[in-house]
Amino acid sequence: MRLWGIVFIFALLIFSIHGSVVSFDITSSKVLEFSYTTVCKEQGITHPIIIEEKGPVLLDCMGSEVNVGEFCQKKFADDKRFLRGVVLSKEKKVLCQFGNEAVLKLNCDKEKEKIFCQDSRQGCLQLKNLYAFNLELVHHSLVEEVFNKKNISCYYQMKLSDDEIIKLNKDSSD
Structure with a gap:
């Protein structure tokens, strides 16, 4: 049930980023989530005390701008199915989405x-x-x-x- 909730939230986010999306259908969709802290630490910020959302795909980790799409792409470099990375501000999570x-x-x-x-x-x-x-x-x-x-x-x-x-x-x- 939790996965469907994430997919629903992700779909809402897609529509808020580009309000004119009529449809976005994915075959064999997979979504992985990461905390803001994890994303910042994996980008080399050792003690990310202050983390702010700067947009649907950007985080500010202690003054360093992190593109979450680039984070996901780097983390899953060998996965040909990578679609995109998105910030979920309410949940303070980053989602990496995949599909065929x-x-x-x-x-x-x-x-x-x-x-x-x-x-x-x-x-x-x-x-x-x-x-x-x-x-x-x-x-x-x-x-x-x-x-x-x-x-x-x-x-x-x-x-x-x-x-x-x-x-x-x-x-x-x-």
């Missing part, structure tokens, strides 16, 4: 999101750094919805090596 695939749909009507909607490929590549860091962009499109609303749609998938692809093909043919 992610589908993001963002509404283009608000001024701050229009930058992503000029060119779907460029927009999805920029959004990849916010939502699906280690995944590969495999499909992108601009879609006209009802009442002339435009959405950008991005599909990201885990990168596979040639050996992994051969193994998957072999396993599926058995």
Whole structure:
């Protein structure tokens, strides 16, 4: 039950960071949480007495700025499924999120999101750094919805090596 609570909180946070997110679906989602103190200590701050949230992805650890996405990426450097790191201010936690695939749909009507909607490929590549860091962009499109609303749609998938692809093909043919 605790995991679903974390996933729900994470979903709420996603919508507060980018209010125009229509949907963000993840296949094989995994979320790991860390205390602010743990994050600061692992970044080399020995006695992090004062820790403040500076934004949805930044902590101030005794005057040193820590990007939680970079923390998660460094901590899980070998995990190709890493999506992003986010600060949960109420819980004073950092969440590292992982998944095999992610589908993001963002509404283009608000001024701050229009930058992503000029060119779907460029927009999805920029959004990849916010939502699906280690995944590969495999499909992108601009879609006209009802009442002339435009959405950008991005599909990201885990990168596979040639050996992994051969193994998957072999396993599926058995």
